Amino acid sequence: MRPATVEHAPAPFPVIKRTGQTVPFDPAKISEAIRRAFLDVEGTDAGSSSRVRAVVAELTEAVELALLRHAGPERAVHIEEIQDQVELALMRGGHHRIARSYVLYREEHARARAAAPTPTAELHVRLADGSSAPIDLERIARVVREACEGLDGADADRVLADTRGLLYDGISAAELDQAPVLAARALVETDPDHSTVSARLLLDVLRREAFGALGLDEPSDHADATARYGDYLAAYVRRGVDLGQLDPALAEFDLDRLLAALRPERDLEFTFLGLQTLYDRYFLHSRGVRYEMPQAFFLRVAMGLAIREVDREARAAEFYALLSDFDVMCSTPTLFNAGTTRPQLSSCFLTTIPDDLPGIFGSISDNALLSKYAGGLGNDWTPVRGIGAHIRGTNGESQGVVPFMKIANDTAVAVNQGGKRKGAVCAYLETWHIDVEEFLDLRKNTGDDRRRTHDMNTANWVPDEFMRRVRADGEWTLFSPDEVGDLHDLHGAAFAEAYRAHEAAAARGERRVFRTVRAVELWRRMLTMLFETGHPWITFKDPCNVRSPQQHAGVVHSSNLCTEITLNTTARTGAEEVAVCNLASVNLARHVGPDGIDVEKLGRTVRTAVRMLDNVVDINFYTIPSARRSNLRHRPVGLGVMGYQDALFTQRIPLASEAAVEFADASMEHVSWHAIAASSDLAVERGRYASFDGSLWSRGVLPIDSVELLAATRDEGELELDRTQRLDWDALRERVRRHGMRNSNVMAIAPTATIANITGVTASIEPLYRNLYVKANMSGDFTVVNDHLVRDLAERGLWDTVMVGDLKYFDGALGEIDRVPDDLRELYATAFEIDSSWLIEAAARRQKWIDQAQSLNLYVSRPDGRALDALYQLAWRRGLKTTYYLRSQAATRVEKSTLAVTDGKLNAVAPAAAAPAATPPPSAAPAVAPPPAPAPACSIDGPDCEACQ
Structure with a gap:
């Protein structure tokens, strides 16, 4: 052939x-x-x-x-x-x-x-002015060999040969720059070290572009660039200030002192996906010409976060060290805007939409302003009256909440965050709303398109009372909120009592708009639509409120775009609050060794990260006054984790195991302890947050203690959760009671898709998606190979061309590749090869330590109504606050990769999982009858959401 x-x-x-x-x-x-x-x-x-x-x-x-x-x-x-x-x-x-x-x-x-x-005959490059010059093959060879230094798996000769194969007479200068990069990235499948080679070759392009943009001579190689970094840094800051992009205060820093802290060698540590993402979407530029180098980028962010510190150079160096070494990474808005003239650094905004036209359209306007500078939005639509409700001003009937959601959807599309990434919003609706069944259909590709929101995420806000009706196969009544407005602000026993009173009133004819359905049937529809379209997500109202440290100051009415933020909101009343959260994530992969967690390093990282996040609150540029008022009053932050799967690989722990669940528990306990301690220490240094008095913190109730508050609202068997504690929590409770907290909330686990790409680790708490696939995002298509697996297979003499072909054939899963040893199949089982109940068990152990929530994706390899019911019932019984996407293999668009020069993307329906799922952890979820098997119509493009981070 x-x-x-x-x-x-x-x-x-x-x-x-x-x-x-x-x-x-x-x-x-x-x-x-x-x-x-x-x-x-x-x-x-x-x-x-x-x-x-x-x-x-x-x-x-x-x-x-x-x-x-x-x-x-x-x-x-x-x-x-x-x-x-x-x-x-x-x-x-x-x-x-x-x-x-x-x-x-x-x-x-x-x-x-x-x-x-x-x-090859002598070839020429076509220069920008139209002239031509001989291609300098010697320089190309020197740069390629430098890029391969120290990488055992890199093949410099192969990269050079393939580069020469891409050259032709009259090639443009831009194409010539890209030729070595393309040649190296095509070899990523043969050895992941070529991803680093590709990044270093791209770095060579960036160095010449950035130095040239500043009027400096182009560096000949990395050593030359390192020797001249001082000149570059000074010129970089001047250029940024002159362009109106950098805050002039950055020019007032002692750059010589900061230069001593700079580590140019860290430019060589990126994967290609990481550096290309930064190049395309993060680095500062003037008319498309980048003048920001990677270490200048991290230093700019660090300086921006330290701009109000007393010893700002010392703090900037401290922050820079964590960022540039990938120990922690701030969220995308912070990376985009820190140190600039418009520092909108916050990640998430939550709003409640009021039930009047000025309020509705004012909220949609707020969405646009908040989204403009890279914020992800969560809207609580529950107060808006439903279909058939009376409109007193016109003596007419309402068309319900859906037409307004359609407008919000189109607004999110129109405001695309400066072309850096798509604007994104999630609509939340409580399960008792009369429009909930139409809400379930919003993401369908059939039906009246005027009542569809193809670009907006949706989520169910589910009270415990509904889950009890499902388990008891009882009836459930839907209402319009203009007649039962108190339900919106109630939770727990108070909600259940009021809800039953409204049902009795409806039975007496005292409610105009209502409908009674079988709870199990509505639950089936929720799960069916979740499988078919990926929406609406399942989130739980009562755990979010009962465990909220701020329940004295308001109500949590929704989560955010990615379901990890649980903060209070109020509707537009003149003193409304738009909740704001500021995010960063600790890279667990940088804090573990083969023997477990480096506890001391993790503690240092967490404490510095909390300080960085607290600084965001004061530095932040607020686009609407209600967001500023809320953020300064409560000062919530959300420190999360990423690289969880990489940390397990380092410890040789399979994700589908009790050991992984224990690691999730122990690692999050350490993060929680140090995050709370850091915020309490900041309260001593800077003062308590304004609404501290009356909070759970002020009563000495920490997140681990609030589990018992939830247990008190549940009947027997409705909360099954391990309560093990390892650290000295008594002493910390006393510190918090005595000194207070600087921040109303301190933890939340976001998806981290983009910042995990930058740091080269698995996103958030996600399982391994595939061992080999092509990831597509706004920066293009990128081959992703599990380098841990490659090293293990190479050590056993099993990494070869045939193995690459087999991984492609079996969609990156090891299940049917006979020559892969059983221990490696277990360790490197992919998301669709494991039972998602293991993900829930690990998430439950984390949730007990977290004051907010976590973005938890679940995976099913084939449609199964009983399995879906069991998963989400388990999530509720384990006390989870929220869940995120349900990813179905039968409905996910699978991306395959190709060996040659340009990465290819293939969208196809994947076969059912070849290997049987790992044994699920024990659970006793009573299953309702399965929903009908849905058509695989999910439009989720891949394993990653890039909305929050």
């Missing part, structure tokens, strides 16, 4: 051969290559098969269309790009055996070419 070779024939675009020669595109060559592929795998009889002829024609057309989409009719396409698309077309068509053989053939011949590269 031979891959496509394109040499002659009329074409829509030119093709670059490996010699650098440009020739026309000829689709007939693709057809012939695909036909031969079928012959090699299926035998000579396949050549005369009408089925094969039809498939060849279809695949050839798909390849040509894909090339036109990627290249357009003008740009030259390299032969490797064509072969990539052939491979992807075979995968899309389900021809996995042929695609696998094709991959192996390409790899074999690529190695042969690397061993004996084709001689």
